Amino acid sequence: MAYDFKKIESKWQKYWSTNQIFKTDNNSKLPKYYVMDMFPYPSGSGLHVGHPLGYIASDIYSRFKRHKGFNVLHPQGYDSFGLPAEQYAIQTGRHPLKTTDENIDRYRKQLDRLGFSFDWSREIRTSNKEYYKWTQWMFIKLFNSWYDIEKDKSICIKKLIKIFEKEGNKNINAYESESTEKFSSDQWNNFSELKKGNILLCYRLAFLSVIDVNWCPKLGTVLANDEIIDGLSERGGHEFVRKKMTQWSIRISPFSERLLNGLNNIDWPEPLKEMQRNWIGKxxxxxxxxxxxxxxxxxxxxxxxxxxxxxxxxxxxxxxxxxxxxxxxxxxxxxxxxxxxxxxxxxxxxxxxxxxxxxxxxxxxxxxxxxxxxxxxxxxxxxxxxxxxxxxxxxxxxxxxxxxxxxxxxxxxxxxxxxxxxxxxxxxxxxxxxxxxxxxxxxxxxxxxxxxxxxxxxxxxxxxxxxxNYKLRDAVFSRQRYWGEPFPVYYKDGLPVMIDEKYLPIILPDVDKYLPTEDGKPPLGNSKNWAWDSINNVIVKNELIDNENVFPMELNTMPGWAGSSWYFNRYMDPKNDNFFASKESLEYWKEVDLYVGGSEHATGHLLYSRFWQYFLYDHDLVPVPDYAKKLINQGMILGNSAYIHRLNGSNTYLSSGLINEKNVQAVHVDVKFVNVNNELNIEELKKWQPQFSKADFKLENNKFFVKREVEKMSKSKYNVVNPD
Structure with missing residues (x-):
């Protein structure tokens, strides 16, 4: 008799789901053990084989710890804000929320078929308003904090204001922006509210600063470094310039020494620790x-x-x-x-x-x-x-x-x-x-x-x-994008004002276009209803802005790392409407016992999340300063990327044998359009992205050949192999 594994797997996976076999209780008398994977970004291409590489290892260990008598928390969710969904929206006009939900459905089916023992009752999505309400709440906390060098911790801004009222700032030992004006208590007390507000921005942990960005005039947007190839935009091959723009930043630099010393208290791979030490650069x-x-x-x-x-x-x-x-x-x-x-x-x-x-x-x-x-x-x-x-x-x-x-x-x-x-x-x-x-x-x-x-x-x-000195710079925290957390901010006399916490979440509005406005404002500038009525505390039409009672709102959105910097705490109590997690659940689970994820996140997510936890710890919002006791890197799966080459300044692409010494820009294309002989299916490529629809392709013997390169398997490089 044949072993019908599909039928048997389907039967038991259905049983697990119906009976919530892996649901975890916060009130167990058993010793706790918290196993967490880096949650995936739900792209349209579904899982790639790099995801199960880590998930299988963590799942085996979760099952082992359950057998050993532990109450195991093994959750899963989705880092669901991000650029790919927005780019797809630009191409198709479909709302990122719809495509993200569809992608998550596909991910869930794939994860279920793989038979993982996740507690799906705790699923989180960073793009759900119930989640990003607390990201916004934490941003307000950052805005209302400063860093006391003597106490070596962040403190509520109200205490700093009291010091200014009594002593001025000449003797204050605080992290501040360069060239901050010095003043006495008398001077402070006689300053206008506008001047006080500008001075406080020099101390706040979330602050506005003028920084250089990669501005692409043709696309009307700021480009991340990853969106630039060979000095041109990956999308369209356009030139960019470094341009000064006012951006939100997070004052992470005061935490440099603590971030360095904290590495001694966590069991993380030494090569990854060394990457963070070099990045902090003392x-x-x-x-x-x-x-x-x-x-x-x-x-x-x-x-x-x-x-x-x-x-x-x-x-x-x-x-x-x-x-x-x-x-x-x-x-x-x-x-x-x-x-x-x-x-x-x-x-x-x-x-x-x-x-x-x-x-x-x-x-x-x-x-x-x-x-x-x-x-x-x-x-x-x-x-x-x-x-x-x-x-x-x-x-x-x-x-x-x-x-x-x-x-x-x-x-x-x-x-x-x-x-x-x-x-x-x-x-x-x-x-x-x-x-x-x-x-x-x-x-x-x-x-x-x-x-x-x-x-x-x-x-x-x-x-x-x-x-x-430290190499670690304050982190830019605003993006000229649509699909991200809206800032809970409006502007009065040019100064940012936080919307009261009781009116959160500030929900991302619908827009007709996901590109920047014609005059270069971020995509939220396309919304006709993005003004704050400070009397009724509601979002109203822009035409009502009078700068007396109704004010313009922030048009930037938060970066991708905002929601992923604290998600491990939300898993502990994901349905809580009154707080990001109850004190009882935080005290019970405390921290992640085993975190599994890639070393490529060493100087991004894994550094920002450590900073974020330290900040919450300073304000007695979490019980421990380090959120993950042990981290294991699962290794990296490589993919065979495919490139086509665009003649600079044109919309013409050359088959690989025609490049020679020509001035070209390499552009990733999806490997699903390339056969085993490295021939590109041009017709399918033209349907894939608008930038290729009217492009001119120069062939060799009636065929177009790509170049190959082995890189990390990544959706951003379009070289993934799907487990299906």
Missing amino acids: SEGSLIKFDVKDFDQQIEAFTTRTDTIYGVTFITLAPEHPYVKHITTKENKDLVNQYIIQSSKKTERDRIADVKTISGVFTGAYALHPLTNKKLPIWISDYVLASYGTGAVMAVPCGDQRDYNFAKFFKLPITNIFKDIDISKEAFQSKEGFKLTNSDFLDGLDFKNGFLKAVEGLKKVGKGIHKI
């Missing part, structure tokens, strides 16, 4: 001030090699540095402006990765050496980033290879400060095996002693201080 050094000739401001540069101060021969600024436009001489203005435009067409990622190209322009201005008063030419170059450090580098070509290459290329002076060491062919970058020379009072010293004495000397003349 370094010890000095902040050195350089006077600028005929300019009333000083250039500040952070360095870990204060001992090499006498080797500085020029200063390099990021092209976006705010001083560039003020210090550039008339003779150099045209060249500098051209260079700024040129560098604005590169992403920060491209600028960091390009270590071979040497480019830059002299501003015509000079800084003064803080110890010798010697003139140092000031250059701009895109190897310096405005977002890292101070956006200025004190160039020591004898001790740094990039400075060395730059100096050689532009024939700038190189002073050797390393005794009896040859630098004729390359810089000497080691911190060991040298004595300083040509360095005045530092002569004869090694790195450690030279560093300490140089800091002391700079401090004495008021030109430097010892400083701990």
